[in-house]
Amino acid sequence: MKIGLTFDLRTDYIAQGYTLEETAEFDKESTIAGLEQAIQNAGHKTERIGNARSLMEKLLKGVKWDMVFNIAEGLYGAGRESLVPALLDSFRIPYVFSGPVTLGVALNKAFAKQIVRASGVNTPSFFVVSQLSDIEKINLEYPLFVKPVSEGTGKGIDPASLIKSPAELKKVCARLLSEFNQPVLVEEYLPGREFTVGVLGTGEEAYVPGAIEIITKQSREKIYTYENKENYADAVEYTAIKGEIFEECRQAALQAWKALDCLDGGRIDVKTDRHGKISFIEVNPLAGLNPISSDLPILCRLNAIPYQELIAAILKSAIKRHFKV
Ligand SMILES: Nc1ncnc2c1ncn2[C@@H]1O[C@H](COP(=O)(O)OP(=O)(O)OP(=O)(O)O)[C@@H](O)[C@H]1O
Ligand SMILES: [Mg+2]
Structure with missing residues (x-):
């Protein structure tokens, strides 16, 4: 099979001026090389496609693959992980891993x-804080744990995520709301x-x-x-x-x-x-x-x-x- 690889190579984005934190979830060259080798060892040909943008260009040119191995996590927005699978679905190209709805x-x-x-x-009881005044409505048992609702790789999570008082809750929620520009998930610890x-x-x-x-x-x-x-x-x-x-x-x-x-x-x-x-x-x-x-x-x-x-x-x-x- 000819298997295309979609991914977000961290160094590509850093070269374009993105920060280490913005690109924390992105892939190292060693990940793509390792994956490529393992797919080839399984008896397939591989072709590097790159990120969602490269995929779009190739799809519009009519390039095809028997299947795509997708590890692209995307850059912006709540649907950033869904973009590649949604594009592949609309061009009827089979791919590895979950579809756009599950990823979203x-x-x-x-x-x-x-x-x-x-x-x-x-799963712990929780409340989603979209604006700071929402914390008045929280009726959860302390200690609490707070994190951005839609991040990964530990982004926005540090020892201050463990919350022991309403004052701490207010302070950390305010910081996360402004830093990550998305709601904060407040859970029981x-x-x-x-x-x-x-x-x-x-x-x-x-x-x-x-x-x-x-x-x-x-x-x-x-x-x-x-x-x-x-x-x-x-x-x-x-x-x-x-x-x-x-x-x-x-x-x-x-x-x-x-x-x-x-x-x-x-x-x-x-x-x-x-x-x-x-x-x-x-x-x-x-x-x-x-x-x-x-x-x-x-x-x-x-x-x-x-x-x-x-x-x-x-x-x-x-x-x-x-x-x-
Ligand atoms: N409700 C909670 N109570 C206690 N610890 C928690 C809670 N939620 C998260 N943590 C701690 O924070 C860590 C990171 O949380 P979570 O897995 O949600 O973040 P992530 O950034 O999406 O992780 P990943 O790197 O796996 O994508 C957990 O591995 C755990 O140590
Ligand atoms: Mg995790």
Whole structure:
């Protein structure tokens, strides 16, 4: 098969003057090279397409691919992750990973939580603050946790996200509203252990290849922040989990995955609540795929699944969906 790759290469954007934080979610050359190699090892030809803009140009010129492997996260707006899959849908080109509706909903953590909760999975009670005066209406139990409603890679999350008083809530919400120009998600704080759970496949064939506990070594607050993610080798310890806690993570992740109609592969982040019960934080239907440093490859590696096998499983699910083989 000729497989096109859509991605946002971080250095392309930095060269155009974007900041490190604006481009935090974007890909390193090593991610694209690793992915390309793994797709070729699975027996396919690859062609780099680039970001949504390059895709548009190529589509209008009539370029075609048998399938596109999409890891583009987009730059601006609530539909930034949906743009590439929506374009590919309208040109009837098959692609790997979830469609535009799932990516749009998953990017808004409050929308995702509504759907996941309705499917029966535990998630912290929450409130969405669109303007500062909204905080008067909040009726949640302290401590709270606040973050921008539609970001990833730990953006807008630091030790100040853990809120212990109404005064702190007001101060941090004001800062996040002005800094990120989007509503703030206020949730009840989950004090327990943190896990990230891998999911591969689609619908009834989806399965959990493994889950890991995330132990942040340096910060007192035990938050998996952008800084911890960047310095993961020193700041974080990852351990594969087994037994009853794994089973709980597995069930919650699969239920959330199916409820949101996520496809082919990704990650679900969870923590335990004050009763020790697994609680959903967020879903990552476009999980990072750097062969060395991204959480999904790390969790697979710690569960004896090499990167090659991870990419082959993702491809297998997409090929089965599109080509019924
Ligand atoms: N309600 C909560 N209670 C306690 N800790 C939380 C809560 N929500 C988030 N966190 C902490 O903040 C971290 C980042 O939150 P979240 O996963 O929502 O952000 P993200 O930036 O989308 O992450 P990713 O890098 O996985 O895309 C979590 O891994 C967890 O450590
Ligand atoms: Mg997360």
